Amino acid sequence: MALLDVRDLKVVFNRRGAEPFAAVDGVTFSVEPGQTVGLVGESGCGKSVTSLAIMGLLPKRGNTISGQVSFDGTDLLRLSDRQMRDRRGRDIGMIFQDPLSSLNPVIPIGVQVTEVLERHRNMKGSAAKKEAEGLLKSVGIPDPKRRLTEYPHQLSGGMRQRALIAIALACRPRLLIADEPTTALDVTIQAQILALLRRLVEETGTALIMITHDLGVVAGLCDTVNVLYGGRVVENADRHLLFAEPRHPYTHGLLGSVPRLDSNRGEPLRAIRGSVNDNIPWTAGCAFAPRCDHAINMCVEATPALENDGLRLLRCFNPVVPAKQGAKA
Amino acid sequence: MTTQPTEVLPTMAKPSTDPLLDVQDLKVHFPIRRGVIFDKTVGHVFAVDGVSLTVQRGETYGLVGESGCGKTTFGRGLLRLVEPTGGKAFFDGVELRSLRGEKLRTMRRRMQMVFQDPLSSLDPRQSIDGILSEGLKAHGLYANREAANRKLRQILTAVGLSASALRKYPHEFSGGQRQRIGIARAIILQPELVVADEPVSALDVSVQAQVINLLSDLQDEYGLTYLVIAHDLAVVRHISDRVGVMYLGGLVEEASSDELYEAPLHPYTRALMSAVPVPDPVVEDGRQQILLAGDLPSPANPPSGCRFHTRCPWRQQTKCDTERPALREIVPGHRVACHWAEDIRDGRIRAHDVAIELIRPEGGATAGPQVTQVAAEMAGTLPPGGVGGV
Numbered sequence: 001m002a003l004l005d006v007r008d009l010k011v012v013f014n015r016r017g018a019e020p021f022a023a024v025d026g027v028t029f030s031v032e033p034g035q036t037v038g039l040v041g042e043s044g045c046g047k048s049v050t051s052l053a054i055m056g057l058l059p060k061r062g063n064t065i066s067g068q069v070s071f072d073g074t075d076l077l078r079l080s081d082r083q084m085r086d087r088r089g090r091d092i093g094m095i096f097q098d099p100l101s102s103l104n105p106v107i108p109i110g111v112q113v114t115e116v117l118e119r120h121r122n123m124k125g126s127a128a129k130k131e132a133e134g135l136l137k138s139v140g141i142p143d144p145k146r147r148l149t150e151y152p153h154q155l156s157g158g159m160r161q162r163a164l165i166a167i168a169l170a171c172r173p174r175l176l177i178a179d180e181p182t183t184a185l186d187v188t189i190q191a192q193i194l195a196l197l198r199r200l201v202e203e204t205g206t207a208l209i210m211i212t213h214d215l216g217v218v219a220g221l222c223d224t225v226n227v228l229y230g231g232r233v234v235e236n237a238d239r240h241l242l243f244a245e246p247r248h249p250y251t252h253g254l255l256g257s258v259p260r261l262d263s264n265r266g267e268p269l270r271a272i273r274g275s276v277n278d279n280i281p282w283t284a285g286c287a288f289a290p291r292c293d294h295a296i297n298m299c300v301e302a303t304p305a306l307e308n309d310g311l312r313l314l315r316c317f318n319p320v321v322p323a324k325q326g327a328k329a
Numbered sequence: 330m331t332t333q334p335t336e337v338l339p340t341m342a343k344p345s346t347d348p349l350l351d352v353q354d355l356k357v358h359f360p361i362r363r364g365v366i367f368d369k370t371v372g373h374v375f376a377v378d379g380v381s382l383t384v385q386r387g388e389t390y391g392l393v394g395e396s397g398c399g400k401t402t403f404g405r406g407l408l409r410l411v412e413p414t415g416g417k418a419f420f421d422g423v424e425l426r427s428l429r430g431e432k433l434r435t436m437r438r439r440m441q442m443v444f445q446d447p448l449s450s451l452d453p454r455q456s457i458d459g460i461l462s463e464g465l466k467a468h469g470l471y472a473n474r475e476a477a478n479r480k481l482r483q484i485l486t487a488v489g490l491s492a493s494a495l496r497k498y499p500h501e502f503s504g505g506q507r508q509r510i511g512i513a514r515a516i517i518l519q520p521e522l523v524v525a526d527e528p529v530s531a532l533d534v535s536v537q538a539q540v541i542n543l544l545s546d547l548q549d550e551y552g553l554t555y556l557v558i559a560h561d562l563a564v565v566r567h568i569s570d571r572v573g574v575m576y577l578g579g580l581v582e583e584a585s586s587d588e589l590y591e592a593p594l595h596p597y598t599r600a601l602m603s604a605v606p607v608p609d610p611v612v613e614d615g616r617q618q619i620l621l622a623g624d625l626p627s628p629a630n631p632p633s634g635c636r637f638h639t640r641c642p643w644r645q646q647t648k649c650d651t652e653r654p655a656l657r658e659i660v661p662g663h664r665v666a667c668h669w670a671e672d673i674r675d676g677r678i679r680a681h682d683v684a685i686e687l688i689r690p691e692g693g694a695t696a697g698p699q700v701t702q703v704a705a706e707m708a709g710t711l712p713p714g715g716v717g718g719v
Contacts, residue, residue: 188604214606219609220613254534259566261562
């Protein structure tokens with residue numbers, strides 16, 4: 001059984017004086033225990049809102065959440081605030097993009113780590129401190145004892161992100177959600193953090209949902225990848241298959257748009273035309289149709305469903321034929 | 330769509346072989362001031378500390394480095410948006426640092442800049458018409474309404490926007506379109522040099538590709554010379570003919586794009602290359618990463634000798650921490666600032682582990698950060714604990 005099973009998750013923002021906006025429009029995916037799953041997409045595709053909805057972190061007012069998020073058999077969306085608070089941090093940990101704004105600036109790092117231990121693992125005083133020290137050490141923070149007494153501003157960006165990972169992993173959660181954990185960091189620091197995540201996932205056996213816009217990060221880290229567009233999953237496949245033979249025109253286009261370090265320099269990039277603003281609503285057809293080179297009449301007349309072809313899930317009427325694309329490497 | 334740009338924007342490239350831009354030992358040091366009554370200078374941030382490079386006419390020079398390496402300050406110092414504190418910069422034979430007042434102002438028409446954040450670099454209360462014609466007016470290129478209008482429309486077509494954009498305001502556009510406006514504003518003055526500071530890093534991948542392709546099309550059409558400053562090595566490699574890698578205020582390596590990728594010589598470049606994720610699982614699984622230990626040291630108190638020696642996996646016992654390596658040409662067209670570049674290339678020196686050094690700013694900037702080495706476990710060519718004097 002899957003550890004996390006997200007089914008038809010929908011988040012609609014109700015706007016005063018305007019049409020309600022579906023930021024997440026029926027997202028379906030699942031995470032097996034110990035698996036690393038990627039959610040990839042550009043800004044506005046609903047990847048962050050999906051993670052916030054899973055964690056129950058969206059405000060109660062002003063939006064409508066529907067669908068199902070079963071974690072280990074319990075539907076998280078039906079839990080009360082109190083029940084959810086017990087789960088958050090204990091069963092599911094989360095790492096955010098900007099470590100400076102997700103750490104409390106006026107509380108020492110040590111207190112922020114022990115807070116979780118006291119709340120969920122009933123640890124107190126020196127035992128909690130000792131555990132916190134071990135946690136900081138395990139994420140590669142040198143001189144952890146001293147770091148515990150310091151404030152977030154005294155740490156560098158990479159160190160802050162490590163501290164945040166330590167807090168998220170304090171209760172050995174079975175699922176870790178990382179929302180763009182390396183976007184604010186430099187490449188060499190990003191490499192450090194990704195190596196750390198890879199090691200921790202291996203050691204602790206926690207499942208990981210990696211939310212990112214960077215296809216390169218996904219290629220090296222995730223087992224399966226979900227590509228999101230306009231609030232829906234448009235393609236889901238094993239990473240090797242997805243990168244070697246992208247079939248959805250959007251995935252195909254994304255891969256063509258990224259300048260690769262090892263690519264042939266002479267050729268221009270295959271950009272996707274237009275921008276996210278050109279989307280049409282899913283109810284009217286395929287949201288990507290206005291930007292798609294493969295669009296046929298059917299694309300603007302009917303809504304494509306997410307279909308399983310045995311190897312992957314694909315939401316497209318006229319997918320890219322893999323033969324001529326092939327692996328670019 | 331093709332227009333006749335040559336009619337409106339005559340190519341400025343002169344039949345000359347000397348470089349368009351020749352920078353010699355450029356320095357930008359920012360003073361660190363303390364005190365309420367006495368405004369004492371207690372130290373300097375060595376943002377750019379002696380960078381020399383030349384940019385040929387019509388080429389794209391890419392300057393790459395991580396945050397805090399001084400790449401942006403270099404671009405701004407070059408155009409005198411911040412005042413350099415040392416060195417020389419020749420643009421088409423004219424020394425830029427000696428220019429004052431009106432001369433500098435008119436010179437700026439020939440060197441334009443494209444900024445990173447297109448929203449904050451466009452005046453929200455000015456229409457696109459106003460934004461684009463302001464430069465024309467400032468430089469006396471605004472003959473009359475009709476001619477200017479024709480020019481504006483032509484430039485908008487060239488950057489891929491419709492003429493109806495003229496009456497709109499910046500907030501009405503998407504990020505990619507705003508960046509196109511930023512580019513249009515720069516090239517409408519028929520500059521020779523365009524300094525693009527992180528031109529695509531604020532954009533989504535699909536839109537990023539559009540803007541990269543646009544920059545290259547415009548270069549072909551107008552014969553522009555680019556200095557592209559960016560942190561993304563893959564992007565820089567794609568658009569540049571030559572690439573310079575910066576670390577902590579200095580250039581550590583410079584080579585043609587392909588050469589740099591195929592045979593990086595400086596340890597920092599190697600680490601940087603190996604850290605860039607490639608969107609291909611086969612490549613990602615197969616390659617070896619050089620993980621750098623620790624963070625970038627503070628540019629207010631750069632390490633002695635080679636600035637990279639605190640994090641360098643190839644660091645040697647001698648020279649590295651005492652002598653600052655000069656940028657020297659090892660292979661024609663390939664310059665490296667490393668004492669041991671040849672030995673590393675030929676495999677005579679192997680990489681070893683580097684322990685993280687903690688840098689704690691204590692006792693203010695006068696005393697400078699105290700460097701505490703937690704542990705120096707070096708393997709490979711050095712015996713454990715064999716590095717003295719750190």
